[in-house]
């Protein structure tokens with residue numbers, strides 16, 4: 001959201017890399033869960049996003065996770081997911 005672009009996110013691929021493979025560029029810097037440049041929210045907000053993390057302490061508070069905030073650089077989709085990422089752009093492939 002809000003573009004309506006869709007992409008497949010394999011279980012073993014972080015959402016950011018899955019988007020990139022589909023030609024969608026999401027904001028990012030560190031790509032390891034610390035800088036929060038990629039921070040976005042599952043749509044609609046206010047519900048936990050169906051994602052998992054393979055790092056112990058992604059840069060999100062418990063409250064942020066509960067409210068649907070996620071870090072696509074290190075989050076893995078566990079189900080269909082709609083993210084609110086207004087700064088997403090089409091990337092050159």
Ligand code: FES
Nearest residue numbers: 029031036038073
């Ligand atoms: S790119 Fe730094 S936390 Fe995601």
